[in-house]
Amino acid sequence: MKRVIILLITGLFYFSLHAQQDIFQPKGIESPVVNADHTVTFRIKAPGADKVLVTGNLNSEKAFANISYEMQKGDNGVWSFTTQVLPSELYRYHFEVDSVRTIDPGNAHVIRDVANISNIFIIEDGTADLYKVQQVPHGTVSFRWYESKGNDKNRRLTVYTPAGYENNKDKYPVLYLLHGVGGDEEAWLGTGRSAQIFDNLISQGKMVPAIVVMTNGNVVQEAAPGKGSNGLERPNFMLPHTMDGKFEETFQDVMDFVESNYRTINKKEGRAIAGLSMGGYHTAYISMNYPNKFDYIGLFSAAIGVRPGPTPPSYIYKDVDQKLTQQKENGFKLYWIGIGSDDVLIYKGMQNFRKNLDEKGFKYEYLETEGGHTWNNWRNYLSVFSQKLFK
Structure with missing residues (x-):
């Protein structure tokens, strides 16, 4: 009887751990990072990719247009890009990995516009304070x-x-x-x-x-x-x-x-x-x-x-x-x-x-x-x- 109880507890623990596996996944890459000077750094791990872009309204002089920027491949297959200084606003963006559109896996904040899913972030201390x-x-x-x-x-x-x-x-x-x-x-x-x-x-x-x-x-x-x-x-x-x-x-x-x-x-x-x-x-x-x-x-x-x-x-x-x-x-x-x-x-x-x-x-x-x-x-x-x- 004691052995049955131990096996039952072990099985329940395994099931619980398996059911909650997303909770116990290792911490991913932090992206985006809003830096102190209001530049923003994006990162994504794609070791097998040949070209990775970040696309969005990320230019302070043309902040109303979607523009694509080439990301640079670094150590361990992590691609990154840092913007110029951005004014306070709510921004949308996505990645393109070898021409395939994808969201940023490091950013849980996504939004739908028609059928497209994009990530968002806010730069505070200005206009966007009204939007948060x-x-x-x-x-x-x-x-x-x-x-x-x-x-x-x-x-x-x-x-x-x-x-x-x-x-x-x-x-x-x-x-x-x-x-x-x-x-x-x-x-x-x-x-x-x-x-x-x-x-x-x-x-x-x-x-x-x-x-x-x-x-x-x-x-x-x-x-x-x-x-x-x-x-x-x-x-x-x-x-x-x-x-x-x-x-x-x-x-x-x-x-x-x-x-x-x-x-x-x-x-x-x-x-x-x-x-x-x-x-x-x-x-x-x-x-x-x-x-x-x-x-x-x-x-x-x-x-x-x-x-x-x-x-x-x-x-x-x-x-x-x-x-x-x-x-x-x-x-x-x-x-x-x-x-x-x-x-x-x-x-x-x-x-x-x-x-x-x-x-x-x-x-x-x-x-x-x-x-x-x-x-x-x-x-x-x-x-x-x-x-x-x-x-």
């Missing part, structure tokens, strides 16, 4: 399902409620925040760092506490890939009905759910809508087709005038001049436009849109920054726009 978790009161992020009658399905969205929402009976204004092509209801939470931005701005007294609703603009989806009944489907960049008017036509379903389930200020002055790229396109058309719903409108690198193919027949895109004139006459408190000067995809279309607004005497605020069609700009635009709301 600070010791401040934190809001709550919830994933909610709502009935979209217009799309004949239940759909998922993300809701941020500010710190203290659960402990009072106050009513709050609402910001509807829309993503770009290939994104979903998780995009602004991930690379966009929206929850951190809201927590930090609200705690600093720079943003009025608000409910923020982050939608899924792909109406053929129930939810982000892997979060709906279709299972672990592969993310796609451009889906059917993405920019054909269907999302705008059925946006009232989102608003009905939010205003029925949260304590909201159900007046024009209590609503804002903003979006990046495709989401900016959606924002422009939603705001002009729901002209008395929103007092605050934000277009971040809005993809106006660049939709592939002919304009869809949806009523959403008809009588634009008349709708803009009506929107102007109804009045609003803020129409805000931001775009990067190097945004070759969007720039011309936005300038044509601005010209149309100018001819109508349509008042708006305009911010042109360096860089292109990137999350660096969109995080910045969200930070600026959020501080102007509901005041």
Whole structure:
């Protein structure tokens, strides 16, 4: 009997050790290392490789573009590269080992953008302090399902409620925040760092506490890939009905759910809508087709005038001049436009849109920054726009 017990204990110990084998793996190479002077060193062990690159927005002079840098092979097959001094920002990167894309095995912090997985790191003491978790009161992020009658399905969205929402009976204004092509209801939470931005701005007294609703603009989806009944489907960049008017036509379903389930200020002055790229396109058309719903409108690198193919027949895109004139006459408190000067995809279309607004005497605020069609700009635009709301 004693021998049986010893064998049983030994077997359980072996099973436990085997089941937790990842915990007991030897410590890997440290990468990336943010040095005291704000240079960053990357390392990866690839003894059999002929060429290894690190790719990302890692140039302080061109911090909005992905650039590849050759890494140098050292002792024991460890490749390394050290950047020049980088400004405070959130950075994305990946490795390419003999032309095969891979994440950094030394960095557990990864993020998905469409179907690509990249590592991230933050350089503090500046702009990126707004993008990191600070010791401040934190809001709550919830994933909610709502009935979209217009799309004949239940759909998922993300809701941020500010710190203290659960402990009072106050009513709050609402910001509807829309993503770009290939994104979903998780995009602004991930690379966009929206929850951190809201927590930090609200705690600093720079943003009025608000409910923020982050939608899924792909109406053929129930939810982000892997979060709906279709299972672990592969993310796609451009889906059917993405920019054909269907999302705008059925946006009232989102608003009905939010205003029925949260304590909201159900007046024009209590609503804002903003979006990046495709989401900016959606924002422009939603705001002009729901002209008395929103007092605050934000277009971040809005993809106006660049939709592939002919304009869809949806009523959403008809009588634009008349709708803009009506929107102007109804009045609003803020129409805000931001775009990067190097945004070759969007720039011309936005300038044509601005010209149309100018001819109508349509008042708006305009911010042109360096860089292109990137999350660096969109995080910045969200930070600026959020501080102007509901005041």
